Amino acid sequence: MELRVGNLAVSRGGLVVLEGVGFTLHPGRALVLRGANGIGKTTLLRTIAGLQPAVCGEISAAPECLAYASHADGLKAALSARANLSFWASVFGTGRDAAGAALERMELTGLQDRLAAQLSAGQKRRLGLARLLVTGRPVWLLDEPTVSLDQAAVALFAGVVRAHLAAGGSALIATHIDLGLDEAETLDLGAFRPRQLRPVAGGFGEAFDDATGALP
Amino acid sequence: MIALLLRDLTLAFRAGGGFGLGLAFFLLVAVLVPLGVGPESGILAIIAPGILWVGALLASLLSLDRIFALDHEDGSLDLLATAPLPLEGVVAIKALAHWLVTGLALTLVAPLLAVLLNLPAAGYPWLLLSLAVGTPALSVIGAFGATLTIGLRRGGLLLSLLVLPLYVPTLVFGAEVARRGAAGMALATPLALLAAITAGSLALLPFAAAAAIRVNLR
Numbered sequence: 001m002e003l004r005v006g007n008l009a010v011s012r013g014g015l016v017v018l019e020g021v022g023f024t025l026h027p028g029r030a031l032v033l034r035g036a037n038g039i040g041k042t043t044l045l046r047t048i049a050g051l052q053p054a055v056c057g058e059i060s061a062a063p064e065c066l067a068y069a070s071h072a073d074g075l076k077a078a079l080s081a082r083a084n085l086s087f088w089a090s091v092f093g094t095g096r097d098a099a100g101a102a103l104e105r106m107e108l109t110g111l112q113d114r115l116a117a118q119l120s121a122g123q124k125r126r127l128g129l130a131r132l133l134v135t136g137r138p139v140w141l142l143d144e145p146t147v148s149l150d151q152a153a154v155a156l157f158a159g160v161v162r163a164h165l166a167a168g169g170s171a172l173i174a175t176h177i178d179l180g181l182d183e184a185e186t187l188d189l190g191a192f193r194p195r196q197l198r199p200v201a202g203g204f205g206e207a208f209d210d211a212t213g214a215l216p
Numbered sequence: 217m218i219a220l221l222l223r224d225l226t227l228a229f230r231a232g233g234g235f236g237l238g239l240a241f242f243l244l245v246a247v248l249v250p251l252g253v254g255p256e257s258g259i260l261a262i263i264a265p266g267i268l269w270v271g272a273l274l275a276s277l278l279s280l281d282r283i284f285a286l287d288h289e290d291g292s293l294d295l296l297a298t299a300p301l302p303l304e305g306v307v308a309i310k311a312l313a314h315w316l317v318t319g320l321a322l323t324l325v326a327p328l329l330a331v332l333l334n335l336p337a338a339g340y341p342w343l344l345l346s347l348a349v350g351t352p353a354l355s356v357i358g359a360f361g362a363t364l365t366i367g368l369r370r371g372g373l374l375l376s377l378l379v380l381p382l383y384v385p386t387l388v389f390g391a392e393v394a395r396r397g398a399a400g401m402a403l404a405t406p407l408a409l410l411a412a413i414t415a416g417s418l419a420l421l422p423f424a425a426a427a428a429i430r431v432n433l434r
Contacts, residue, residue, distance in 0.1 A: 049298050052434040068298045072291025076223070078230035083223075090219035091299045131295070 001065045001138040002026055003048075003170065008057030010040060010047045011200045016055055017043055018192045025139070025170045030161065030181050033174040035189035041174035042071070044189070045141045048172070055200055067137040071144060073128025077117035081108055081127050084116055089134040102133035105160055121148040129157055132164075140164065140171040146179070154179065217301065217309055224313035234282050238275035238318040239325065245271035246329035257334045264333035265343060265394030271329075272322045272347060273354060273387055277379065279318055280358040281365070281372045283310050284429070288366050297433055303426035311352075311359035311422070319351030335398055342397020346410060350390035353414040357382045360421040363428040386413050 002024065009019035017040035025031050033041050047054050048061075049068035075084050085099040103109050106126045116124060125148050132140055140161070146154050158179040161171055165183050173179065228235045249267050250260055287293040296306055326347055327340050335343065361379035365371030389410040396403040 046294075051294060051297060063298065064300065066298065068294070070291050070294050072294070074290055074292035074295040076227055076290070076292070078227055079223070083226075087219055087223050088295070088299075091296075091301060093300070 001061060001170070003065075003139050003172070004058075004060035005048065006058045006060075008044075008047070008059065009055035010043045010052075011055050012040060012043045014199050015197045016194055016200055017197070018189060019055075019194050021057070021189070021192045023187055025172060027138070027168045027170050028165050028183065030165055030171040030173060030184040032179075032181075032184050032186045033172065033189055034176075034186055039189045039193060041189060042143050045143050045172065045174055046070075049141050061139055065137055066139045066141055067132050067135040068141045069129060069132055069143060069145060071147070073124050074131070075116040075124055075127060078115065080113050080115055081119065082112040084127060085130055085134060088131045092135045092137075094134050094136045098134045098136070102130040105133055106130040107156060122150055122153055125149055126153060126157075129160070133160070138169045140169065140173075142171060142173045142175070144175055145173065146175060146177045217305055220296075220301070220306065220309045221313055224310060225316065228313065228317045234279045235317050235321075238279050239321055241278055242271050242275040242322050242325065243329065245274070246332050250332055250334075260334040261336055261398070264330060264335040265339060265398055266391045267333060268326055268330060268335075268343060269346075269350075269387055269391040269394060272319075272326065272351065273383055275322055276314075276318045276351065276354045276358060277376060277383070279314065280362050280379065281375050283314055283359050283362040284366050285362070285371065293366070293429070294433065297429065303429055304422045307359055307363065307422045307425040307429070308356075308418075311356045314359060315352050315355035319347075319355050323347040323351055338400050339394060339398025342403065343394045346390045346393035346397070346407070349393075349407070349414055350386050350410050353386045353410075353417045354383060356414075356417045356421045357386070360417075360425040360428070363425040363432065366429065366432040386410065389413065 004024045006022045008021040009016055011017060021044065023031060033044065035041055045068065046052050048059055049066055050063035082099060082103065085102060086096060089095060089099040103112050106129060108126055108130060111119060111123060116127065119127065129145055145157060149157065154177065158181060161179065162181060164171065245267065253259055284293065287296065297303060323344060326343055330340060330343055358379055361375050364378060365375045368374060389406045392406040393403050393410055396406065
């Protein structure tokens with residue numbers, strides 16, 4: 001599944017933060033998004049994932065091919081690690097075995113009966129990332145996947161991503177850490193920042209001319 | 217869908233899940249009102265259907281903000297929105313889980329608490345029926361209200377204010393069914409209207425709520 005993004009503009013809080021973003025992500029490849037804090041990496045990923053509408057531009061992949069992993073892991077503290085993952089496996093229709101396999105891949109098998117509340121931050125993160133494996137979707141959108149992971153876990157996760165790429169999947173990764181992926185290209189989002197932040201045309205702003213006029 | 221229902225039910229019964237909250241509140245109302253009103257059983261019998269309905273309504277209101285706020289806080293709502301489930305279905309399932317945990321439980325304990333309020337014997341089946349027909353509307357309307365306040369921290373106050381006026385028709389007709397039943401009067405009209413409110417909100421509000429989620433996730 002090829003992900004093609006063309007001339008995409010995304011907005012946050014009523015302001016266009018990135019415009020003219022374009023890239024093609026082929027199967028088996030990874031693209032690393034770089035850029036300073038606040039440049040709009042998360043906004044871009046959320047837009048591609050279909051969680052918010054684009055200001056303009058096109059996204060070729062259907063939302064059904066995309067698996068989005070946000071900052072938050074979406075874990076329920078009162079459920080065990082295994083129950084958390086089995087839930088997502090049944091939501092995505094990949095079955096019970098997928099959850100067990102994913103736990104093993106992320107080296108969480110020994111912790112599977114612990115409540116998510118009792119896991120450490122890094123273990124929670126690993127469990128959150130294990131969810132990607134049970135989605136069975138080809139294009140991964142990863143937002144800072146390595147936060148709170150130690151070096152060994154980063155290497156483990158890089159191995160999982162590499163296996164996913166080798167199996168014909170692809171990954172769009174917003175990260176500040178080098179995952180050590182040879183297949184990865186880098187896209188610096190700084191180039192797509194509009195020279196002046198301007199409000200989204202046709203948004204609520206137009207109804208409040210005074211308010212938009214006050215913006216830089 | 218079933219997995220989501222089972223997860224929500226499991227979470228509701230786990231510690232801090234809010235299963236006991238509504239029931240305990242309902243019990244408190246039914247125990248405290250006779251103490252406050254005084255021992256004249258005649259007065260209690262007259263106000264019993266209304267008190268039980270108001271109690272059920274407020275008890276159901278108590279746990280509304282948990283329906284979506286918790287999922288939004290821990291990020292699962294984002295993930296559910298990108299999952300292959302229609303958001304309308306997610307709303308319907310979550311409302312169903314809320315109803316099973318509060319509405320159904322309140323309906324089942326209502327006859328026991330009606331004893332405390334000295335409800336006339338003829339009113340019991342109609343009280344049960346009115347709650348069984350009316351409480352689903354409370355859960356669905358409440359789920360819709362909860363989606364409107366998703367992004368707000370501590371949105372409970374706004375949620376109550378938004379939902380209370382929407383609850384009024386359900387309360388009026390629900391309590392009327394129970395009151396007429398207890399007094400032995402004809403109750404077909406309020407019962408039909410109550411059922412209509414429930415059917416209408418079940419049919420329409422999941423769509424409105426899904427749209428509200430999409431807007432609030434932006």
